[in-house]
Amino acid sequence: MIPVADDVSAFLARRARWSPLELAFWVFAFATIWLFPGKHLILTETAILALFALSLDLILGYAGIISLGQAAFFGFAGYIAGLVAKYGIINEPVIALILAGLAAAALGFVTSFLVLRGSDLTRLMVTLGVALMLGELANRFSNITGGADGLQGVNIAPIFGVFHFDMFGHTGYVYCLIVLFICFLIARRIVYSPFGLSLRSLKGNTLRASAIGIPVNRRLVAIYTVSAGFAGIAGALLTQTTAFCSLDVLSLDRSADLLLVLIIGGTGYLYGGLIGAVIYKFLQDWIASLTPQYWQFWIGLVLVVIVLVGRERVEEWTTEVRGFLARLGARIVTRPAAVGGAAPDGH
Amino acid sequence: MPILETVRLEKRFGGIVAAHDVSLAIEQGARHALIGPNGAGKTTVINLLTGVLTPTAGSILLDGRDITTLLPHERVRLGMARTFQINQLFLELTPLETIGLAVSERLGSGSDWWRVVGSKPAVTEEIVEIVERFRLADVMHERTAILPYGKQRLLEIALAFACRPQVLLLDEPAAGVPDAERHELLATIAALPKEVTVLLIEHDMDLVFSFADRISVLVNGGLLVDGAPEEVARDPRVKAVYLGEELDA
């Protein structure tokens, strides 16, 4: 091999390696099982939210698809997981989880053609429309879904027949954390691969991407499907750990909160969703203890303020933090990418 | 048989005719220039050839095969690549990654999702070879957005070249390049392999006449003249169109 090519190969391999900080993050994440035994319920919610945010980061941070409708896949899989458990169709949670995830991915595949064409605005509206439509469906067919009261009588069997879901959420948390980690591993693989690189090119300039032979639509459909699958897994996890599923899994609130999580955490480097979820949950917990009923008001206010202040300033903050982390030795894949910012792609 | 041929190509936008009755026949290995006043439809022709625009009439043949209805990326797979008049690059990626994309895609590993970029030695070698050929080795790890314009222009051409095309369409490659960087660019274009057919759109007459072995003149969407440089330079109609501009090399 030519010496330079050798160097380049080594450089690329090094970049994809797990950095000490990444390892520390996950060691700590798993350590929380023993460090915070009393907080497992809220930690479970955080892990689920992190996975959900990861799914959006894949399409938004890497492929540049703006979506307000991830809740559609979240809720769809959530209901499926609940229904198969309730009617005893599938009694093993892990199998049900995989099934629900595949179902959500299928839904993603089928609706992916909607986000291929059109501007950011069209995508926003279409994805929003699909999510609201599913919400309406769930409402109408309340004899199946339980409507506004939610799905009742869901009993989740023990995992592998051995690990019971307990009242304190211990089993649930370990379960969610492991699933989150596995999904993260898959996402990480994708992101550092040639496929992942091509996604970033789509985000930057689809005209050029097709001009160098990249089948743009095929790639977008692929990542949208994967992302829907992840969102679905998150939704199914929620149903399984709470033994309940109601209409708010399909609500606009969910999709909006998700965007907020990614804004806080940053997009395009995989950890944004995870970190954002942790911060968001802290925020929510704190505000909810102050005003439980009008939580929505404060979320709205945070959204308004963030936009007025400028997401770029929030971006700068996360950039600084990431720069700091990079100096500490973490490997950050991409430069911080602005969430939904208009890329100069010559259209 | 010409490697690239158009048969009575036409493009209408509502009532506006951007190109009509454009019939070109370009032989393999040719250095063919497409010139004409601003707004003559030169970029439209390139967009039609590459599939960015769909013709309202006429057909396009690549190596004898009708490609008129193929999507842009499919044409690239068949061996046609282009550069853009205004750089169309991936600003957040590095030149290494950018060229890497084109090479990966061409060698069929563009959709691999389970292995790390750079883990196939054959691919990496080719990427590095192209990077060095186009004198981008010193900036290959920099973000494209911060590269000087000349380097970006080189990358633009390198990217098209990385597709190893049979036919390379260059849309005003020297446009906007400062004099200091022009020489490097022109030398690179002149050094392109003989087997690659090049169709060049340019305003720079020095470049056109030193480079092309055949020139087509496009005016108001139609072909005015098509022939060897000397013929075109002598043709009174062409002189009239350029209003007395010096065409002699």
Added chain:
Amino acid sequence: MLTILFDGIAYGMLLFVLACGLSVTLGLMNFINLAHGSFAMAGGYCTVVLVNRLGVPFALGLPIAFLVTAAIGGLLERTLYVHVYARSHLDQVLFTIGLVFMSVAAVDYVMGSSQQFVVIPEALQGQFIVFGIGMSKYRLLIILICGLLTLALQLMIAKTRFGSRLRAAVDDRRVARGLGINVGAVFAATFAFGSGLAGLGGALGAEILGLDPTFPLKYMIYFLIVVTVGGTSSITGPFLASILLGIADVAGKYYVPKLGAFVIYTIMIVVLIWRPQGLFARSTAR
């Protein structure tokens, strides 16, 4: 069946009055205002307070709702919205969703979460029977008012100076500015007017659509569908779209109760795929 047509037209015209402000805002400033429904809600509650609690006559309650909502719209535009115009669509969506959340929670806090009903004057209750068709008096009023409003809007846009400035600014903002048109003022006025119309629509529609704090969320998708299908470059586009959707929705719910609502969702998706810029928009999409 004709009653359904009649009801559908009434519903459609109501939708139009509610949504046309959103359409113009989108076409004019390329700004997506998901909080549009909040203005409608404001108008509705304003009328509720005036008519139910303060005894103001219905006929007066409507125009006051319009004015109050227009004033709120104008105020918010100058203080908040103006900072967000240049932002990306995602920012605008986040911003306006934030406003929706705030308005929904605020109204819930102040007015409670139960559905409100406007006390309709005696004269408007009941229906006429004409040629065997039952026409609700209230719906007739809606058709009348909305019809007149639409005509007035069309006249205003086509015949007045303000209208031509508006059309110029929608067509090409930069050129309009270059011609000396105060685009900022045009927009402020249009936004206020559009919000006022939404408020009026909310007041009129309280009886038919139901008024509670979740109104903006429930009906957001309807407004978006009107704008999607009708396009943003004319008044007639959203008008026709609204009528189409109104009839489709009412008919759908009547003939296929379980799935009635999906008729319009399906229409929206089909239109978006087929013609991303709307059914009635001009072919020059921005």
